[in-house]
Amino acid sequence: MGVSRRRGSLAAFWCLGLLGGLARVAGTHYRYLWRGCYPCHLGQVGYPVSAGDQRPDVDECLMHNGGCHHRCVNTPGSYLCECKFGFRLHADGRTCLAINSCAVGNGGCQHDCVQLTVTQHRCQCRPEFQLQEDGKRCVRRNPCADRNGGCMHTCQALRGLAHCECHVGYRLAADRKACEDVDECATGLAQCAHSCLNTHGSFKCVCFTGFELGADGRQCYRIEMEIVNSCEANNGGCSHGCSHSSGGPLCTCPGGYELDEDQKTCVDWFDAMTRKLSPVTPNALCPKPGGG
Secondary structure, three states: OHHHHHHHHHHHHHHHHHHHHHHHHHOOEEEEEOOEEEEEOOHHHHOOOOOOOOOOOOOHHHOHHHHOOOEEEEEOOEEEEEOOOOEEEOOOOOOEEEOOHHHOHHHHOOOEEEEOOOOOEEEEOOOOEEEOOOOOOEEEOOHHHOHHHHOOOEEEEEOOEEEEEOOOOEEEOOOOOOEEEOOHHHHOOOOOOOEEEEEOOEEEEEOOOOEEEOOOOOOEEEOOOOOOOOOOOHHHHOOOEEEEEOOEEEEEOOOOEEEOOOOOOEEEHHHHHHHHHOOOOOOOOOOOOOOO
């Protein structure tokens, strides 16, 4: 029994010595459990070499951070190194190498990611888009919101671009932004009957003397004085016939009558003659034709 134990101890020490030498080369230690060798990190120190050995696990991270560049995480019988965000672990299992932030998920940018330093970046939107407050998302920009899109009059947003338009009577200039007056008189758009006067953004038709502009603003009509028939009211004051003239009503009488002195009343021709002659020869009156 004693010989067996001595042989087991010698085998254990032999195994530990052999694998300990390998550990200095490979960086890995092993422990021996009676009939076999099992790998473990620094297990020669942290784990028992026999079933009765109850030595506690050694926290390798307590000494020089376990040789880790960033974080050291202790595990039962071993440890491992971890890197901060934006870094990756080197093949040596200890060193952390910086990762370009844009290389990870495009830096969280919706459109373009611009690398500033190894760990810093900024998001950038395409020309027709605008970066939001979160610094990542992009929304389509209204080009007319910025100084009316550069348009002089009206700005229309079409497919993310500003398109300028002009008010009636104007047209776009060569730069497609400014508006210039259209001379409707020179181009014949006015279609005035007589003469045309161009104004800013419009025009005005003008008529010759003695004419006035019609309701359509283009045609010209001769000015006529309003004609009032002087005979319409009370027959112009005439007792018989009435004729309108520029001087007023002209009264006329039928046959056998003549106008009295008022030039309106018609009196019998014979009576009129009698009145005219009676002051001169009162007894020289002839009887009326037909007796009496």
